[in-house]
Structures are given as structure tokens and as C-alpha cells.
Amino acid sequence: MTIWNLGSINADVVYAVPHIPAPGETLSSTNRQTFLGGKGTNMSVAAARAAAQVKHIGAVGPDGRWAVERLLEYGVDTRNITEIDTETAQAIIMVDPQGENAIILHPGANGEIPQTTLQTAMAEAETGDWLVIQNETNLQRTAAALGKKMGLKVAYAAAPFDPDRVQAVLPHLDVLILNAVEAEQLEKATGQSAAGLPVKDVIVTLGGDGADWHSRDGKQHFEAIKVDPVDTTGAGDTFTGYVLAGLDRGMPMAQAVGQAMKAAALMVTRHGTADVIPDLSEVQAFQP
Template sequence: MRFLNYGSVNIDLIFTVDHIVKGGETLQSTSLTRSAGGKGANQSAALAKAGATVFHAGKVGRDGDFLLQLLTSYGVDVSHIRTYDGATGQALIQLDANKQNAIILYSGGNGAIATDEIDRTLEHFGFGDVLVLQNEIVHIDYLIKNAKRRGMKVCMNVAPFDPSALSLPLELIDILVVNEIEGAGLADMRQTSDYKAILERLVTRYPASEILLTIGKQGCWYAFKDLRVHHDIYDTPVVDTTAAGDTFIGYYLASIARGCSIRQALQYASKAAGLAVSRPGAMASIPLAEEVFS
């Protein structure tokens, strides 16, 4: 099973602060870290570290060469990432004393992807391959429809959520991944704490999709038709939650590619996410396969 992740590639600027800045407020940061990120790139790194065959497609500026080198070092095929004269996507991340984050995104190359580039990339993939998507690039609807025409399965993480996601052809998605906030948005529910109601609403709205719902300390749920599977978190000391969800997705998909059952895949994905939050950084925090599958 091959994975094509058509997703974001970002340069992360991480500011460590006492609390998330408020309107009109100026804060001193105790540290500044420049690192690789983007939900797409993080998920590709997680897939590769988990031992899956993964190709990443997207677009970066000349300032993003170090990102390509880093992804390659993890085992990601970056031959479908194009370089242009603009800037690479940027993420300004505030990390507070409670290890929670707030993120501001600038799309950069993630917003400069063209449909003809997508066509040239998809020519190399087809039946039996899986397209992995997030909500940080343009032309997602085009990607979903054309991947399905080629016989590919599609996994989409609807993050970050905004109302435009409701106009996407999500009924074509094979694996739909959301947290409780994103799930509530898709389910048109204001209450995000009633995760069981969110899960059931999503199952009803998207009956052809396998639903993965992550709910923080409450663990995660898998739902498809009449099947429901729950798994608790791996409770580890929290240092940085930035790439927890991306790690979960990468390890879940890689576990399924290994032939694991749903329950086993949730177990490995939860373990990997628990290890990731116990370490600083995004890509760098993602554990290696031998740490998770042993």
C-alpha cells in the first residue's frame, strides 16, 4: 500500500510564552525555535517513521530546502514537491505554560498549488494507493474527485476546520479524521463535549466513511456502520501537543497498511501520539517504529 500525501509544508516559528497572547497585549517570549512543520508534512513524517511507503506532494519556496532534506532523511519521497519563487508556508505557534498552543498560518506555497501540478502527480498513482489530505492547501475538492476517479482511497483530516469544509465532497472520503471541535463543525453541533452524539451524527451524515474521532484525554473512537471501537490515551507527561494528531493519523494508517486490526491500529496510534506529546517540537517529536511496535 502506497500513500500519497498531498499536503502542507510549513516552517514553524515556536514562541514559548506564559499564556496565549490577548488582544492588545504584548508578551515576551522565553524562547524561539525554528523547525519543520505543517500538518501534511508532519503526517508524512509519521507515516515514514512508522515504516509506510509515503510520497509527499506540495509546494515550497527556496527557503524550504531544509524541509525537503529533513523529510527525505525520514524516508519520505519528496519528488512530487515543487519549488517556486514565493515563500514556504509559515506557522507562528504560541506554546503556553500549560503546553497548549495557538497557531497562526500563512499559506505560502500551500496556497499556490495548481491543478495541472495535481494532474501530473496523480498520473503516478491509482488503484490500491491512498491519498492523504488535510485542510491546509488549495484545490482539495479537485484532489478528492480526481483521486477517486483513479480508484484511490482517500483519507482526510478536516483540520484546521472552517465552514468551507462543508462544501467539500466529503461523502467520497473513505477515512474521515476529526477531533471533537472539527467533528462538531461537520456535524453542525454547537456542543463539542458530547462526543458520542458527534460521532453518531457523523456516521449518519457520512455513511460510506470510516470515522476516526480523537477526543483529547478521553482517547479516540472508530465508527463505521454498526461497529464502534474505543481506545484510551497513553498517559504521558505533556511537553508539547503540536503534532499529536498528525502522529496519531500517520501511525493509524501505517498500522492498517501493516495488516493490523482496527483495535490494534488505534492502540499503536495512541501509543505513538502519547510519546509525541512527551517531547518538544513537531516532526522531531514523532517516535520511530521500533518505539511503538515493540
């Protein structure tokens, strides 16, 4: 089948810093690199590298043609990425020596994807395909409702977190993926824990503590794979892409999550975002 991703496309400018700056503090960086990124892009590249057929739906400005070309090189179908008269999104990412990060996001073209672009793409989708959305673009609610109506399986990564946006798409979801902080925020907003949400499968990632999968059969915990992290940027997106690719290829959820845990563990040992996401052969060969 196919994974359709209504997803962001960013230029990620990554600064190595001695520590994450406090309010009012000025720091000198020790390194600066530019990568292809964006939560949507990372998920598309991860799913494609995990052997799924991925079709990305999104927008860039004239300054983002390089990003579309890079996505194509990584095996992502880019025919539903529209060029509009708005600058391509940018993320300013600060990474400390322990691999923790702080991010400033300028949404640019990600917030102005034309509805006609979404509709044109969805006209090609087939029952049983996957649709994945996250909060770095517009049109999530429209896409989720349309996907569900068409018989697609709808997955949602609830980041950057916005309680109103999450609640707007909850009725349409088959899979919800969020981190521990987002799960707490959602529980405060809805009064429902991850286990009590009206979604078939909810995965809560716990960073160094692994992940929990909540299903109708209860909760299953997955231990984190121990590595020495150098950069956590994009690890969650890599996890999501690998989970969906595994499910699309017919894996049971537990197997898909286990494979995704390995991919995310490899990812945090690398500096960068979409350009350094591991491929399936690397993940299968990885012996933690």
C-alpha cells in the same frame, strides 16, 4: 502500497510562553525554536516513520529547499514537491507550560500548489494506494475526486476546519479524522453526527479522553494513554500518519488506532513537530 499525501510544508517557529496571550496582551517568550512542520509534513513523516512508503505532493518557495531536504532525510519521497515563486508557508506557534498551543498560519506556497503537480503525481498512483488530504493546501476537492475515480482509498483530516471544504469532499472519503470540536462544528453544518456521516470510517480524537472510531458496526472507544504532556503540537498529525501507515500495512482499524494512540502519547512528551515524531521502534517499545 503507497500513501500519497497532498500536504502542507511549513517552517514552524515555536515560542515558549508563560500562558496563551489574551487579546491585546504582550508577552515575552522564554524560548524560541524553528522546526520542520505543517500538518501535511507531519503526517508524511509520521507515516514514513511507521514503515509506510510515502510520496508527498506539495510546494515550497526558494526559501524552503531545506524543508524538502529534511523530508527526504526522514524517508519521504519528495519528487512531487514543486518549487514555486512564492514564499514557503510559516506557522507561529505559542506553547504554554501545560503543553497547550495557539497557532498563526501563513499559507504561502501551500495555497498555490500547481494542478499539474497533482496530476503528474496521481498518474503514478495505483489502485489500492492511499491518498490523504487536509485543509492547509489548495486542490483538496480535485484530489479527492480524482483519487476516488482512480480506485485509491481517500483519507481526510478535517483541519483547519472549514465546513464547506469538508462537505465538498465527503462523498469521496473512506476515512475521516477530526477532533471533538471539529465534529461538533461539522454536525452543526450538516445536521449529521459523526456516526451518521456517509463515510465508512470516522475517527474523532478527544485529546486526553482518547478517541472514538465510528464504523458500520457501531462505535468503539479508545482510552487515552496517560503521560505528562509538554507540547501537544503535531500530536493529531502523528496520530493520523500512524493510523494510515497501519492500515496500509494491513492492520485492522482497531490495531492501527491503538498503535497511533501510543505514537501520539509519545509525541506530546516532546517539544517540536516533524523533527521529533517517534519512529516505529520507539512506539513498539513504549510501555505506558
